[in-house]
Amino acid sequence: MDFRGRDVVSINDFTLEEINYILDVAEGMVPAAKGEEVLDLIPGKILAMMFYEPSTRTMLSFETAMKRIGGKVIGFSDVRATSTAKGETLADTIKMVEAYADVIVLRHDREGAARMAAEFSDIPVLNAGDGAGQHPTQTLLDLYTMRSELGYLRKKSIALVGDLKYGRTVHSLTYALAKFGANLHFIAPEALQLPPEVVSHLEKRNTNFEVHEDLSDVMGEVDVLYVTRIQKERFPDIEEYNKVAGAFRIDTDSLAGAKKSMIIMHPLPRVDEIATDVDGTQHARYFQQAFNGVPVRMALLSLVLGADLGVLK
Amino acid sequence: MRKELKISAIRNGTVIDHITSGMALKVLHILGLDEDPPTSTVSVIMHVPSRVHSFKDIVKIEDRELKKQELNRIALLSPHATINIIRDGEVAEKHHVRPPREVVDLASCENPNCITNSREPVSTRFKVIRKEPMVLKCVYCGREQDVCVERL
Numbered sequence A: 001m002d003f004r005g006r007d008v009v010s011i012n013d014f015t016l017e018e019i020n021y022i023l024d025v026a027e028g029m030v031p032a033a034k035g036e037e038v039l040d041l042i043p044g045k046i047l048a049m050m051f052y053e054p055s056t057r058t059m060l061s062f063e064t065a066m067k068r069i070g071g072k073v074i075g076f077s078d079v080r081a082t083s084t085a086k087g088e089t090l091a092d093t094i095k096m097v098e099a100y101a102d103v104i105v106l107r108h109d110r111e112g113a114a115r116m117a118a119e120f121s122d123i124p125v126l127n128a129g130d131g132a133g134q135h136p137t138q139t140l141l142d143l144y145t146m147r148s149e150l151g152y153l154r155k156k157s158i159a160l161v162g163d164l165k166y167g168r169t170v171h172s173l174t175y176a177l178a179k180f181g182a183n184l185h186f187i188a189p190e191a192l193q194l195p196p197e198v199v200s201h202l203e204k205r206n207t208n209f210e211v212h213e214d215l216s217d218v219m220g221e222v223d224v225l226y227v228t229r230i231q232k233e234r235f236p237d238i239e240e241y242n243k244v245a246g247a248f249r250i251d252t253d254s255l256a257g258a259k260k261s262m263i264i265m266h267p268l269p270r271v272d273e274i275a276t277d278v279d280g281t282q283h284a285r286y287f288q289q290a291f292n293g294v295p296v297r298m299a300l301l302s303l304v305l306g307a308d309l310g311v312l313k
Numbered sequence B: 001m002r003k004e005l006k007i008s009a010i011r012n013g014t015v016i017d018h019i020t021s022g023m024a025l026k027v028l029h030i031l032g033l034d035e036d037p038p039t040s041t042v043s044v045i046m047h048v049p050s051r052v053h054s055f056k057d058i059v060k061i062e063d064r065e066l067k068k069q070e071l072n073r074i075a076l077l078s079p080h081a082t083i084n085i086i087r088d089g090e091v092a093e094k095h096h097v098r099p100p101r102e103v104v105d106l107a108s109c110e111n112p113n114c115i116t117n118s119r120e121p122v123s124t125r126f127k128v129i130r131k132e133p134m135v136l137k138c139v140y141c142g143r144e145q146d147v148c149v150e151r152l
Ligand SMILES: Nc1ncnc2c1ncn2[C@@H]1O[C@H](COP(=O)(O)OP(=O)(O)OP(=O)(O)O)[C@@H](O)[C@H]1O
Pocket: B005, B008, B009, B010, B011, B015, B017, B058, B060, B082, B084, B086, B089, B090, B091, B094
């Protein structure tokens, strides 16, 4: 499979085979991601990080990923310090940056920014989040985490919990899990359930899925509990929010009856969707999940830069 | 039998018939026929009683045979319109409009936070994902939306 020069804008641009291949490559990156091995897969290559919106975790893990495979990093994360503050368009900035680097990672506040940037750029553009739009590297690291914990995803029971309506990354993950043939459970208050177009997409694909309003309905059968944040802004008043947030909060009591092997994931940062006493249980995987962003991004950067992967196990 | 014509017959040109009532001026607009300076003589007849739908609009363009490609844009506004090519005063060809697969640089995206609604030098682009009722999907932000006449 040849990924050289390819953009990574949306997870929907990738087939199941391509996703599995990226995850396989990511597995081979783990020793180097932990610093146990030193790789020099892309000597002299430069990554330009263009962060129009702050994002500590994504930024740091991309930077680490590039350095772990032997590349260098330039970029900005404070728009006030760039010519954007003077009115330069993203299109013009891209035309300039592509002359300075070999690959671009872009985080922008507008939906569709990465698709447009990829059209203007001759070097690969990796989307690190475009407003409320896509965040494909998050989806890939989520899939990586599930696949490495469960072995495979076909027929596994995966519950998505929390804000399923507004979280577009949850929709991307949903589409990808449908491709993998997982059985899905959607657990959310009625006001935050999956939008109709996502439901109709699942129906067209004959995906196995159920909708619940109560976590305890499925606690005994799920293999993965993927928890997302419920935002205060979505509710008319704070009491309504507190009621809903309380009902979807995970603590050690709510985990009674769960499978021993069940894992809990969360894209982080969490606020109080998951009580800290869950961190020490055998279920918690959210910190592992955050680490997995590094090998997954190492894999993507190596692939789009056309690295020779023969040295990997 | 020659049917009654509400306005004088044309010798050569294009008649767009069965336009959804009230859409004739929008049709002129998306065909670029309302531009200045004018390129052809155009007659517009609105709210004509029709047997099929209760009312329709008709547009007649003299001395110009419009290309199929541009005519298909009309399907966005008026899925049942017919295109009649008139030669020597007779209907020489009749076509039904067909929705295009992509709509480029025509409608604007309903998502105010879409990159196409910023100052960037980028045209809007939609995939037609459903024909009736027509649903468009923005290639950039992914938002699925109805065709909104105000945004055409
Ligand atoms: N020479 C002409 N000049 C101007 N308009 C014309 C001319 N010939 C036909 N038309 C108009 O073009 C349209 C199509 O003409 P046609 O004779 O095919 O009518 P029809 O049989 O009613 O067709 P349809 O089934 O599409 O309604 C009608 O609105 C008619 O008035």
